[in-house]
Amino acid sequence: MTEPVLEVRNLSITYTVGAGEFPAVTNISLKLYPGKVVGIVGETGCGKSTLAKAIPRLLPEPPATIGGGQIIFRGTDLVKVTKRQLPMVRGTGIGMIFQEPLNSLNPAYRVFDQVAESIRIRHYRDMGYVKTFQGGEVPFDYSKRPTATVSSSLTKPFVPDGAVGEVVRDRLRTRSDYRKEVLEYLRLVRINDPETILDLFPHELSGGMRQRIMIAMALSERPAVLIADEPTSALDVTIQAQVLTLMKELIDEVQTAILFISHDLGVIAETADFVGVMYAGQIVEYGPVAEVFHSPRHPYTKALLRAAPNRYKSEGQLSAMAGSVPNLSRLPSGCRFHPRCPLVRPACKAKLPTLDPVDPSNPDPEARVHASACFFQSEVPSLP
Amino acid sequence: MGRNPSDLLIFIGKRLLQLIPVLVGVIVLTFFFTHLDLTNVCNEWYPHAGASTIHNCELTVNQPLANQFVQYFVNLLHGNWGTDVYGAAVYPQIAAALPATLELVLAALFLMVVIGIPLGVIAAQFSGRWADHLVRVFYLSGWATPTYLGAVIAAVFLGPLLGLPSGGEFSTKAVPFSQYTHMSVIDAMLAGSLPYTADAISHLILPAVVLAFINMGIATRMTRASMLEVLPLDYVRSARMKGLSEFWVLYKHALRNALITTTTVLGITAGGLLSGTVVVEEVFLWPGIGQYAYVSIGGGGSVPNFAGAIAVVIIFAIAVVAANLIADILYGVLDPRVDWR
């Protein structure tokens, strides 16, 4: 496999709030590869959104502190990057799309202005008008310079021109220049007749449309990494399906690495290549999505899958998990899931388990990635 | 979508229509104050006036209240606002004084916007930390300073310290050009005289600063509160993720939305500024409505002038109503959700 675009190593995040300290994220490690989707699934409050926001350092730093770990992007540890330099990483380096309540697009500006702004930022960086982020070692192939048209350049993540050592000055583009590109990106996200929506305000658009525009805005900066924080959770099921189809098609066209956060198992199953199951701030199981969902090796994953209502069966009780998600300020000792686990033993209360490979001798390199944070993972398949 | 430029006229027109009942109410209220409890209405309105004026007035006094009101209203419209204690008509005096106050208030507003709003943004950005506390102390002390105290300290101590004058609009009593607008800076610029323009500006600074300092609190407070509401929203995060610097995120994206609610306090700001001019103009010898009000109401031991006081009350009420109208229109323009039809 190729080099990871972004790597998270042993990241821990703590919230310090008047009433105490909450370890929101404990010791998470991830690797994101171009063109691959890594899904993070978990219940509300498990820390997945915190993780998503922590990577581009979007968390407000006073209450949240990054306790330890690294986020390696383009050879630099983002944890150590200063606040001043952060805007340079974002946009063309890391992009993010959010859940869709009313306020994902700026209500005061028209659609054209907002999408054109993203394109303009990328253009300025392209032409060297503004500084862009230079990493330590830059592990990409710079022999090819980005070309002017949208479709052909989408095959590569954005590469700053400055790295090549030349700066090409161009005339400042006018509004009509941007118009062409804005329309192209809007068509890219499958909006028919984008001319009609250019002058509209966000409150005049439907939820699905707003979501597509947000995707268009993020993609127009051609980021190397795209973080999707529950992008379909607030949409109707039908719109959700459309947006997911769109994203899957885009993944084929664009080689951006995607981190997809969701609480919906079905969405992750459809979209992700790899999945990490989070519980109480930890990743308790990780692996190729088919493996993890068909043969889970962690009691929590298994229970989660079983708890999802089966749409083909209309009788029988819903199976729910006993107990509830632990209070982060009063975590159980050892394994955080042990109070609710059917396989609980004394060893579980003593030590916090870390991710252990399930089948290290598997010939398939992707299957070797499958790991579970349970001491007794081999017994999980025998659970009901 | 109901927000074409041509629709704006409809929008303004609708708001103007809503003005009218309030204005009528204001006039009715002042009528009550001035005609009901006075034993000698005519002498109060026209002291030292000629016999024919008094006679005309007395003719109306004995008529039913409704007729009196109509007469009163007609008088107002005709510019007959009574006379002062020396027999001079009130209306021309007010008309000459109003632009000077307008100039002062606009200068103060400018300072409030240019200084107060960024302070509110800073306070929201560093909410809970020392910058926030500092901004709070600043605007709360402005608000806690009684106008006269601030004016006196500025005039007597700050003025000489900074070399700024504090008497009137110009350094000389009379100016060698005619005053078309009665706004000192504009008149000086119209006359094409640079030294007089500079002189006018230097005289404007201290009183405007005092007014602004005292009234800045409400703008800063409101901006801070709105920013705190807007900053956690998703589109601010989106703006950050686009790679915009923190400055642009705050001022182009967040503030643009936060300002919408700030305009709603424009009416109250106007009320506070106008009240403040009464004392500030008196201390700084600024020839505006505030000083006229001060004298008419009997401040500083001057002979109270009934008609003048009422005229001032009406003018101030109209000004506050106008300010609220402007705030309403601004709100409709700034908030894209408001339909102009």
Place this chain on the structure above:
Amino acid sequence: MAPTPPASRPDSSARVVWRVLRSNPLSLGGFALIVLIGVVAAVVAIDPHLLIPYGPQQITGAYHARPSWAHPFGTDGNSFDVYSNVLLALPLDLGIGILIAGSALLGGGTLGLIAGFFDRPGTLGGALSVVIMRITDIFLSFPSLILALAITRALGLGVGPTVLAIGLTWWPYYVRLVRGEVLAVKGLPYVVAARASGVSEWRILARHVIRNVLEPVVVFFTLDIGTVLVTYSTIGFIGVASKYPSAQPEWGAMLAFYQSSGAINAYPWEVFAPGAAIFVTVFAFSLLGDGLRDILDPRTRRAFVRSSAGREPPAEVPATALPSGTVPPSAPANDLGAPA
């Protein structure tokens, strides 16, 4: 996603307020200052001789003396001790502020309750509230200082008429404030639920509405005492309220007298002492009120709670229930009143 906070008993309002005060050094300072001022006012009112060495118009023999141990604020042209006069004016000014703001609160608040709670279209209550609000709007068009001055012109000089005049101009603010709060509370889910389960209207009014409205109104009241004080002393400065020197001094009148005597450059302490007294009192109230407002204004409450009080909002609640830009009805119409 925000971490789930510890499950504990919800704090009473008093504890929350105490935590607010503790965390915000400004409001704690304001609170302490107010307590101090209140104690001094009480002492001066009950037994002046404990703190006040000279009578207000007592000839001390020292003319225009600089501040010293014997005369902390110096003496004036009549050799009256400025410190004594300033302290003697404290109960008056403070009392007047509380009295006016309090009566405006009671009167305007009641009207606001009526206008808000019984405002149903097509009923007598609805018509009544329209009338109340129209009259309030008209009154609100007049800057309070000007209206008060005009009324004192009609009523005459003196403390009583001035108090009445300011009171008459002050109640509209409370009407609008309380009505806005009542309207906001009326729509709250649990009020609607109470109504749906058959709770009588009066009970709803008394238990739910008033209790919820009380919080922001009290905050506004705290700040308002300061505004009233400034307005009263401004009227005193303009010379329409109290005369000075007199047996009962008043800060605004003192300031006017000393300023007009033209000796401010030579004897600045005479002007500074009453001015500083007003400033400190109003500043104390505004510090406290401003800090309290942070916890009670729904807009800033979220930010404050998130950062310090340890009470996270539920994860699913969006940051605003309203689209940003609309003024929620609970926003008090005038945040800081109209300073004079």
